[in-house]
Amino acid sequence: MQAIAPFLPAPPSWYPGHMTQFARLLPQLLQRTDVVLELRDARLPLTSINRTFEVYWKRSCCQHTAYGVALTFGDSFEDVFKKAQGGSSSPLRRVARIEFASIFCALQKWRHERTALSLASPTGAPRVCERVVVFSKRDLVPPWGIEPFRRTMESRFPHQRNFFAAWRDARDIKALSALLVQIAQEHPHLPEVNVLVVGMPNVGKSTLLNALRNVGISGPTPKALRTSATPGMTRALSTRLKISQTPLVYAFDSPGVMLPYLGSGRRGAERGAKLALIAGLKEGLYEPEVLAAYLLYRLNALNAAAPAYLHLLPPGTPPIDDVDYFLEELATRLQMLRRGGVPDTRRAATWFVRWWREEGARAHALAAPPSESLVPGTPVRGGWGFDLEWELKPSEWETWEKSMLVRPNAKAKGQEKEEVEVKLSETQQEIVQGKMEACVDKYMRASEGEGEDVSTTQVKKREVDARKRRQRERSMGRLAAKRGKR
Structure with a gap:
């Protein structure tokens, strides 16, 4: 029997307003973030990558060509903005370039500030600038493939820390907690370390933080965050949660952020179906x-x-x-x-x-x-x-x-075989x-060949909004000029 791929409809667009709001808040959040903890689903280790954030991260620390724009770590926002506006491409593509430039500069600023603070420190101690990728729900994939996949990620992404965890296994939670404590202990000059948890919807961010809090804080710890099997439960950034007493480690839970555009053709259709199968999309879209x-x-x-x-x-x-x-x-x-x-x-x-x-x-x-x-x-x-x-x-x-x-x-209690x-x-x-x-x-x-994660319709809508905003600004300017003459 040969497995025959079924017909799949075009992927739906599910990008609620709270996701847009969080994306806009990201530059401010990074200013007070020391460790970015990115969660992915082990069942979809590649599809659950938020490709937009991945591209921003990679291109914020090295020279790269983004949508035809050569960006370098030392570029100022003005430099990046000018590069994004320039070129002979269409106005639609320039809008996507400008949006990319804003988040590129946010991540670049985060890394740059960490370096500047390290140089300004009396001890010269470095600031924390860590990224840890956690593949959650490892108990839902065959364990024989975990070690080969770990080696694969190390060979293809050598500068990325990778961790595999199942929230049902207390040993995994303790090991991840120990990793965060170790990062904090490597920087004893800091009074506290702040962790930002990001990832696509329904990968287990809130569940993870509740578990880390139970492990890292002695005594009874009531459930701090609501959890649900339905994607989109977390709609706003949480207050700071203490997940370690000594040393002090705090964490923020963030809303799951879906790709604004899942792609076109067979790849986009399969990406949507895969995310729906793990309940990563709103129920009823398929x-x-x-x-x-x-x-x-x-x-x-x-x-x-x-x-x-x-x-x-x-x-x-x-x-x-x-x-x-x-x-x-x-x-x-x-x-x-x-x-x-x-x-x-x-x-x-x-x-x-x-x-x-x-x-x-x-x-x-x-x-x-x-x-x-x-x-x-x-x-x-x-x-x-x-x-x-x-x-x-x-x-x-x-x-x-x-x-x-x-x-x-070991044979579990009550287990027949x-x-x-x-x-x-x-x-x-x-x-x-x-x-x-x-x-x-x-x-x-x-x-890399797919380009930016926005559909043509979305880019056109943004261009119309930008044109209306410029018209309002010109109208306000003319009105202010008339009032000045009086």
Whole structure:
């Protein structure tokens, strides 16, 4: 069975006003921020990157070409603004350039102020300017891929600290808390360290801060932030939360910020569907049948011989690539029937997506990588999460069963059978790392070719607003001149 990609509609635009407001407040927030803690979803380690913020961060510390503008760390805002206005490109592109310049300068100013304060300090002690990327919900991805992906990120982003965590695991929370405390201890001259938590909607920012507060503050600590499985719960910047007493570490929770424009073509359509599957977009923007079709396709692509959904169907059912037939079988198995015994495929689609979010991803995480192809002698298709997909030639594997290292976990209380954690040999880790690096390189090349994260409609709207603002300013100027003559 060959996994066939389903048709996907154009991605919706979901960018509420509170996201715009936070983006405008970012320059002020960075002035009092020492550590930026960026959360991403381990199930979508590439898609959950806010590409706009990523570009701003990278280009604020080195020379780079942004939308045709050569920007350098030493440029003043006036320099950047002039470069953004110049050129022979269209007015629409210049509007996007100017918007980019404002946030570029905010991050540049943050780094520059940290350097200036270090030089002005009597001890010459450096100011904190750290960025930590946390891949949350690691318990929802197969653990055998975490170490190869960690190495991949270190090779492709050597200046970036990476951390993997599951909020259910107290050890992960303690380790992250210890990392933040270590950063603070490396700068004992500072009375306190401030952490800004950023990321896309529903990646677990509020849950993380509640957990860090429970670990870092002794005694009973009531829940400080509201949490929800629905994206967009946090709509404003939180007050400062103390997450460590000694040394003093404070944190701000921020609203999740979605990309204003998810992109065009197949890449944009898939980006929207992936974010909807992890509840990163507002519920109702996609029909459940559309999400079910894409989820079925992804599960077949991850393991064509034994996809994670098989146990939902009657025993002996082979893998299915027809979503209509799959939903009929699932609805019949779950007794979701309309009048006359007709399978209710819409209810089944909704249930299938909810199952994946609540149970399916965790069940899939315990499975081993695919070790065989449905057609003998053909490449083995596999992947990790919904962003990394590859083909493994038979020659790239030794004998899978012989090189697999298996370590039984401790049997949990009330658990009927023993869970087995799959571990790869060093050779297999190197093979998987090479495939992951190729996936990341391909993603980054495609992202650079996409340009700015704004649609043509959005750019035109901003241009109209800017033109109206200039007209009002000219009118006010003429009115003031007339009054002056009197």
